[in-house]
Every structure is written in C-alpha cells, then in structure tokens.
Amino acid sequence: MTHKTLVQIAKDLAAGKYSSREITQDIIADIKARDAVYNSFISLSEDLALGQADAADARIKVGNADILTGVPFAHKDLFCTQGHTTTAASKMLANFVPPYESTVGQRLLSAGAVCVGKTNMDEFAMGSSNESSFFGAVKNPWDLNAVPGGSSGGSAAAVAAGLVPAATGTDTGGSIRQPASFCNLTGIKPTYGRVSRFGIIAYASSLDQAGPMCQTAEDAAIMLNAMAGFDEQDSTSVQQETPDFTAELNLPLHGLKVGLPKEFFGPGLNPQVAECIMAAVKEIEKLGAQIIDISLPNLELSIPAYYVIAPSEASSNLSRFDGVRYGYRCDKPENLMDLYCRTRAEGFGTEVKRRIMVGTYALSEGYYDAYYVKAQRIRRLIKDDFARALSQVDVIMGPVAPTPAFDLGSNTKDPVAMYLEDIYTLSANMAGIPAMSAPAGFVNGRPVGLHIMGNYFAEAKLLNIAHQYQQVTDWHLQTPTSNNVPVSNQEKGA
C-alpha cells in the first residue's frame, strides 16, 4: 500500500482489488510496525476505523460510494474525534475524549473516509518543528536527523513515510505549508472561513484554518472537497458556495500572471532553496505563465504582528484549560488558586506557557494599544499589500520557508530563531488568503516546497497550478524509500 495516492486507493476500492477493511488493517499494521522511528502518531483508533471501514465496504457494495468512501486517512490530533482521545499533543488533554466530532471530521466521515488515528503535532499547534509535543518530537522520514516542520509535523511525516495517503492539518501561521515543504507534500491552507473551525481546538481563532496534506494536488483537491463548506456552528465560516476543487485541475496555465515578491527572495533565503524555487517558476513560465516582479513592502512586519496577535488570542483561548471540567488536574489542590496555578503550570509545556504569557502581556491594560491595536493595524497593511499585489497578478509565488528542514534540536534554544522560520507563511494567515505548498526539489536530500498564494476563494486556481506543475515534474512522486535517492535540482538539471 505504501505511497499509493488517495486516487489510486479509491480506484482499487472501486475495482474491488481489496476492501476498505483490508487496507485499513494493512495500514494500521504498517503504522504499528514502522512508526516507532518517526513518532508521527499519538494514537491509533483501530476499532473505530474498522467500524468505519465496514460501513464503507457496505456502501461500496450497494454502489453508494463517494470517491473517499473507504479511503483511510489520519487526523491531526487537534481535531476532536468523538469517542477517541484528542490531546492537542498536550499533557493538559492527554486523557480528553470528546463527546463530539469536529465539523471537518464529520464531513470526512460522511464521505465515508476512514480515520485510522491521530497524528503528532506541536503542543496546541504552537511550533514550527514539532518538537514541542508532550508525546515527543517527530522525525522527518527524508532524514531522521531533521525536523518534519510544524505544527502539523506528524501529519506530514505520516504521509511522507507512506503510512497514510492523506492527513488533515491546521495552519495558523504556516503549520500546513511548512511541514508539507519539509516533507515533500502538497498541502493547502484554504481561505479563512472556507473550512469550519468547529471542533478543532483553537490556537488563534482569527488565523486558524484547516486543510489537507497529501502527495498530489489532485488528492488535496479531493480532500478539500470533503472538508470545505459553510457551517452554521462556526460564525466565521463563509456562506459561499463551495466549488468542486477538482474541476479546474486540468485547465492550461496560458496567460497566468505570477508575481514574485522581491521580499521573498531577500538575504535570509538559503540560496539553494532560491534555486529550487526559481527553477520551479521557470517550469511554470514554460507552461504559459507570465512572471512579474512585485513587492509586499510590509512582509517583514508580519513576524512581530503575528507574534502579538496569535499569542493574544491563544492566551484567551487556552483559559478554558483550568482543571475544572476536563483534562489534566493537578494532584490535591489546596484551594482554587492552587488548582489553577499548578494545573496550568504542570499541564502546559514551555512554548505554550511562553505564548500565553506574551499574549497576556500584550492584552494588559496600558500595553493593549501599543501591542494588540498596533499589530491589528499592521495586519491591515499586510492585507492591503496583498490586495494591491493581487490586483496586478493572479497568484504570488516564492519559497515556503527560508531553509529546508533543519536539524532536530537546532532551534529549540532560541525561540526567536524558530519564529523567523515563519517569515514567508505568516502573511497569508494575516490576510486570510489561500496558500499552498507543492514539492519543488531537494537540497542535500531535504525537500523544498514551492509556495503559491492567491486571492480569496482562489483555492481551485492554486490547485490547478500545482496539478499542472505536477504533470511536468516528478518531485511529488519521490519518496524517502524510493530507489532513486533524491538529488538536488542542480544535479538533476545537470
């Protein structure tokens, strides 16, 4: 089964090559056998999965199957799964079993997809390397010394290792795109409001958005079809018709205007990553696109603004984890204050506590205007930058991250260095526009992703570009276990 795409599995199921139960059992056995190395899963939901697989097989039998019916996938452990632990990779929720399913989870279940388990992640989705998990760091299947990226690092590693064909992720400041880039996957963060946030444990509500992480753009489009849609339970979900995201995959790219912001190619960018990106852009130009130099002058401000807004919202969102109703509670609290203080001191990890404190500070009386209000003003500037740019071009391209996956432990001592990893991804969340990462080569055996950003609700356009690019390149087909040891762009070109 390893590295079969979602489309291939769907075809095999339809052709009766194997049942959903069989592939689900195989996948779970494979995870049990191989995941100790990667640590990409926090838990497996074997019983629930087999029940879902049997229901899917029954649907297939009576000819009532959707394309996803019977196809196994994994959820980032931030999506509440009814009757199965949902931890947010935190000690705080290590024992939490939600009595409800997230809207995205429900939509995938309704389509007949089979959830085999919950993937590892940075605690409460706070991190860029998947090293802040209470359940331990995740290793990058391409290089076990490297991080898989974060915060959806477990989802990325699981798909990259060929354990599952697809996984869900969430992206608050790059948490789908950066691990997709580090693990050679296709991942998309939709327009803010396209996918319901209901039942996804909130990090920063105004920035969080869920999306799929897959091997191909086509798979991502199919997953997104199931995940997206208005949800009356999420007031920020948009009441807009959801298109068929696969419908435009095969459109030609003639006349496409691609903007390259000069700020994405500044001194912080690893030159080899830059070469990969420029080669990919060249390829897209060959497909008929027109390349235009543009500017996003306020890009640099997105880091300080994001690291005010996101922690501010997080400090409030995470207040509910107080040891009173569910989750971790400290041993023998002496009084209410002791219950709160020790529960939260013991239940949250370092990075989470750091962000709660930063956010609490930023919202405090006397600092609110200087931090939160100012950050919101910067957010407006960034939005305006994109509006201006996207009136000139159809999409914007650049690198997802300044470097390929870095070594485990190399950034953990210096949180600011870690935050700088997000320089290219944060702005799309600040503006709320859709953005994706698609495999675009390797640097010293570590993958590099091409970042494609578009206007609001232009997901189909982004997937179309990635799909067309994937028709003329084979980066996305490379696997850590393939016989062709991945080579860098240059070597390949030479």
Add this chain to the structure above:
Amino acid sequence: MSWEIVIGLEIHVQLATKSKLFSGAKAGFGAAPNTQTTLVDLGMPGALPVFNQEALRMAVAFGTAIDAEVCKHSVFARKNYFYPDSPKGYQTSQMDHPIVGLGHLDIQLEDRSIKRIGVTRAHLEEDAGKSLHEDYDGMTGIDLNRSSTPLLEIVSEPDMRNAKEAVAYMRKMHAIVTTIGISDGNMAEGSMRCDANVSIRPKGQEKLGTRAELKNINSFKFIERAINVEVERQIDILEDGGKIVQETRLYDSDKNETRPMRSKEEANDYRYFPCPDLLPVEIDDAYIDAIRQSLPELPDQRSARFVSQLGLSEYDASVLSASRTLADYFEAVVLVCNDAKLSANWVTGELSKYMNQHNVEIDQVPVTAVHLGQLINRIMDDTINSKGAKAVFDELWNQAGEVDAIIEANGLKQVSDIGAIEAMVDDVIASSPKQVQQYADAEVEKRGKMLGFFMGQVMKASKGSANPGQVNGLLKKKLDLLC
C-alpha cells in the same frame, strides 16, 4: 455638613429568548443542574459561539423603546478572568462598541414632577454559571445552566440623587422591558437585577466622591434599603474624618448592611479584546425601523392614553402604567365594568392596599380583573354599597367564589325596598326619643351633622345593606316633619 447623594445603576436584564446568547441550549430557570447546556456553554475545546439573532432584535427593541442611539456596528469582546462558573475563562460581552448608545428615561418623582435620567449605554453579554457552595460536603458544585444566557446590561449616568429616584428608575425600566416583552422581569429569579454605584459629596461640590458598587440587588425594596444604608455608612465615615474606599460591596438584607466583596487590590485586569470567534454585528436602518414600528404601546404612551381616552388624572395614569401587568389588569377591569375612574380607584386603592399588606405583586393577586370588574358593576347598579363592596373584595381576596354568590351568601345585598327601609327608619326614630328631641332643638345648620347618629342606627339595623342614599332621604324627611 449637608451631603448630596449620587447614584448610578447598572441593570442586568435577562432576555426572554428561547435559547442562549451563543448556543442552542434552552435558556430557562429551574432545571436540574447542567441539563440545559451544550458544548459551547460547557466551554469544551473547539466549541464555537453562534450569536442568537433574537437577542439582537430584543436589544434593538430596547434601544428604540428608550429612543437611544442604536449602533449599526457593534462588537463582542472577551472579558478574561478565571472562575469555576466561567467555563471558557472569559465572558463574551461588549466593550468599545455596544449595541445601544446614549439614551434617557423620564421618571416621576414623589412630588409628581418629571426627572430625566441619562442612559449611557446598553450592551449584550452572556451570563456566567453558578457556583453552588451548599450541599456538596465541603466541595463546590458548578451549574452551567445559566452559562451563556443572554443579558442586556443597561448603564445609567450618575443622575439619581436619592434611593427613591433609583427605585423609580428601576421600576420604569422594568415596565419598559416587560412591556416590549424582552424579559419576564422576574426579580426573584434574577431575570432583572442591578448594581448600584453610590457616592456622596458635600452639597455644591462638583467633583464626584469615591463610590462603592453594591452588587446584585434583586428587589425594588432592597434597592432602596441598600442605597440608604450605604449612604449612612459613607456619611458616618466621612464625618468621622475617614475616607471611602472604592470597592465592590454586597447588601445583606437580613442584617440590613453592606459589606465588602473584594477589595481593589484584587481587581482584575480583564484584558478585553474583540472576540475573534464572532463577527462584528452589522445592522441597517431598515432593520432598526422595522423593530421600532413593531414596538407595542410603551408605558409613557399608555399613560397619555389613560388621560386622554379614559379621563384619568395624570397621577393615576402614571401609577397605573408603571407596570405592564398592572396596566393590563386595570384595562381588563375597565373592559368588564366600563368605568375607568371607579376601576382606577379600586386598583390604586383597595387592591394596592391588599397587595402591600400581603406583600404580593400584581401578577400574584388572587382577585381576577373580571371579578373586580363585576364587583364594580354591582356597585354601579346599586346592588351593593361601598361598605358591602369592601366585604365582597375581602371575600374575593380569600378566593371565596363568584361575586354574586358572595353577595348572596353574606346577605350583602343592598336593601332598596322603600317599605322595608321606612319601617327601619320608623323603628329607630321611635326608639330614640332623646336624640329626636336634641335634633329638634338644634339649629337647622347643625342638624346635618346630627343625622349621622340615625344613619348609623339604621345601617346597623339593616346589617349594612340598606341603600344609604334612600336611608338618608327618608330620615331627613321624617325628622323634619317631627320638628
């Protein structure tokens, strides 16, 4: 020194929506703990609020009813604080952009003059749950049924100058919110409660004194008592050369005293910021106007109608329109007897007297409006006299049955049979020769007063049922003949 009292009220009105402010759970009083909750009210991870449009309509209805500015753009904000009955760790409220802006309310003072009280703002917010400290064996129980029920917090300017004004303001607000149907106004169940900001300053001083906030007062009576006792406390402190501490205090009705709840040192920084889970509320003129058009008759309008249409005095009209249920009751009485003046007299007189004596509100009185109307009919058709009517009313209060049956059973029917009355008059005259002589000897101008004795005797003989008018006429005629 002479002190001026300064009072501002923050009134919390629980809106009578079917479901909660941000969830589909039923919003009602009295259910078993935690049975009226959803994931949202329980603060479960990943649960998201959805704004109840009915609460919006009600808030706008209030704004239009007091002719306040209704804001087309309002924003929900999070008020962050930890407490076990605050399941999310924050309360969703409105801060910089409330739904209702500046407005005012006219109240009637004891001297019957009108005073205008400024309304600063009214905003929507969710209520917290309840911590139950009894019955849990040293532990605290949490009931989240009330969590996220909708409140409208109405903030006044510090325009009131004594406790009676504060009560009048609260009563008027009560009349408005119950008239427009946005709350049941049940203060005992906490559907309407207020915090009073009370300070004093030397008369003539412009600068406000340091205030104390009296929390969660839930009856009209307690508002008056709490403010008065707090004012006394502040005067005592200042006159002893002390200083008032700005703090939140609780009124203890058993001891009739206020005492501090929490001190300023522990005051929270609530870290308000716009709630990212909810969109700003945007409404337009058409929406506001449609709600304004659909408002029922408001207390002031009703009062004016009582004067112009029913011929009541301004005072009676304002008393009767002060509460929707009272005004409804009054109009139902009028509907039966068709005499507004008599109805007003009975409602503001005997009925109010009994209500005070028995300490009940108008919606709990045992005498139905129909019964009172029938009783008035029996006065008007001379079946009973006013003394008999009071006896019937007392029976009705004790729920003794129908009006006519009570009259019958108690022999209260007025005797208008001229023959029977004449016989009684003759008897009394015959058995009171001394008094007759005195009457005859008296100067003519003084005889009227002396008639009272004979009236009393005849009424006594008739057990109160003789028609007093007839008795009076006959007595005069017969006595004058003897002189």
